[in-house]
Amino acid sequence: MSTTDLPTPTVRPAHAPAGTGHLRGTRPFPAEARDALANTQLRRNLGKATGVIRAKRAAVVDEVPDWEALRRSGSAIKADVMARLPELLEQLEAAVTARGGVVHWARDAAEANAIVLDLVRAAGGDEVVKVKSMATQETGLNEALEAGGVAAWETDLAELIVQLGDDRPSHILVPAIHRNRSEIREIFLREMPDVDPDLTDEPRRLAMAARTHLRRKFLGAKVAVSGANFAVADTGTLSVVESEGNGRMCLTLPETLITLMGVEKVVPTWSDLEVFLQLLPRSSTGERMNPYTSTWTGVTPGDGPQAFHLVLMDNGRSGVLADPDGREALHCIRCSACLNVCPVYERAGGHAYGSVYPGPIGAVLSPLLTGITGEDDVNASLPYASSLCGACFDACPVRIDIPNLLVQQRAASVESHHRPTGQDVAMRAARVAMTSAGRFRAAEKGLGLGRVLGGRSGRITALPWPASRWTASRDVPVPPAETARDWFARTRPGRER
């Protein structure tokens, strides 16, 4: 029998290329988490902040009688969008263009950054004001602009704190969640040129200092850069949802507006927004409605920016879409509810994940976007940064089955191994033992030898590596003298089945 290989033209959608942007850290999660867990101030700040947001979210979700129906609607809309993404994106491009906007397509982070830099230069600016945006964090746009001689000013209060502190965001919604107000006061005193030297850590005083600092930027900048929460394909309308009003300033004051968004953010029609504008604020900030919802469509003569550019970025998303075991991750609306309920995130914090997307959704989205290159890839550790407790699924406003995605990405991690690891060998041995009752009983007999370790105390307090990772903080009971099956066979002979 012979087979003929036809030269089938296949284009495998690419992962986000390494080298540009912030989708991968430098150390695996367990090492990062070990350091973070020892940071008592981080633990205290995070525990307090996530606790407050959890309580607020629970209260405003519980009061919505059709919350489950809304979640199912959100999930269904996203599934529909993913099923016809190319068509919707072309519809969006046509609608934006018809209304005077210009649409650009970026395959990856480097292309997206280059397009934005060129546009800023063409607009004659050497600085931009920015609306909080995960897409531009993903691409490392600020660093790229700086390298090109353009200063980027973050105008969201928390992003400003992160930028002035030369820090990294640690949360999708509240990027400075790891900081408390005393730390913020110090950063402002150090980094804001004209700040009142008597600044206190009272929240209102801090907000006023930021406002004074930012007002000059808003009035001076000719170009603004934003992300997008949603883009309506039907009308070409973009939308940003925010709390502080800084976004509204950026979206209306400058002459040129550049919006960078991931291709998965498109929704078919305005009526779909109705679902998400209910789901998002309650899930993210725990508010019934966010204070500012801005929408704009192309260019309106005499009102707002007179030049509008939309950069549609792939950066690994087509690859995720092509993966039936992963594409659900693209449904994420970046509300961060899963972060706030995650017991791992609450203790280890966002920096431990390396990527700009932390928490349960980040633990699947980051490796899905970058791909997992092998056992040494730090992103291979991310899907394991979960006890699979399932709290994330219950909190997700669009019902993403994050626990299943975590398992699927663990499989991707295992299947990326170039050579067998110790874990691979152990799992193979366990599979051999667990596919035969005879072999399983033999393994149990071996376990029984552990009885000598416990002596007469009934507990084992130290075991060799890798079990030492268990006994470092927990005892182990001495293996029982008789297994359940032996007890049953002895006390109920002939009644095994």
Add this chain to the structure above:
Amino acid sequence: MRIAVMATCLGDAVAPQAVRATVELLERLGHDVVFPPGQTCCGQMHVNTGYLREALPVVRHATEVFGPVADGEWDAVVAPSGSCTGCVRHQHAMVARRGGDEALAVRAEAVAARTYELSELLVDVLGVTDVGAYYPHRVTYHPTCHSLRMLRVGDKPLQLLRAVRGLELVELPDAEVCCGFGGTFALKNADTSTAMLADKMSAVLSTGAEVCSAGDSSCLLHIGGGLGRLRTGVRTVHLAEVLASTEATQTPSARSLAAGVAAGVPRTETGEDPAADPTEEAPV
């Protein structure tokens, strides 16, 4: 009813007292309990560590062993574990399909349709909440993640515990938060797991309970391992053991067996003694 017990690998080898209690409880309620001798493991460790290919033959083996329930030979399969029941119900067919074995997936779904976690079997299938148990202790209950969020057992375990004579049930603060076990998570992310365990232990200790109970021996091994390490004087006891306990098992000789056994999963020397539940608080 004719009920097959799924001991689970951990229950068989490390925590047989919960399996024994399950068998004794169901027999006391008048049911015919069988122990399929071919059983090993549901494959959850492989699945949840990402070894979906290695899990396939384990799932196939488990589906063969418990297949008779799909043919009506038994009325139900019961496991004293929320997570193993969850694996059977929500992961076996996925593993089979991912491995390209649709026939196995269909068979696994038929087995899963009649596989129950203990509190589900008692409350939903057998329709009983008062199982005639006697357990004169102050108990707090930890609802394990997979029983809560995979199986949605809700308050069924609490209904069962409230009907136990002599039992003082104390509410556990932040009960729905994971204890940090998570299978291989406890080894691969031991530091984060321990941080989660610390918070679970302080919640348990804040109740003043003598016993922390749950429906999964694995989580109890974790919580009990921590409580024992710190010599807290609080021990962990599986829900099945509490429900199997009666006046007859609470005898002085039964209690003496437990003497010297520290907090954690208790050890019993032989299978003869009915004392699945040592009732003396461990020396601290």
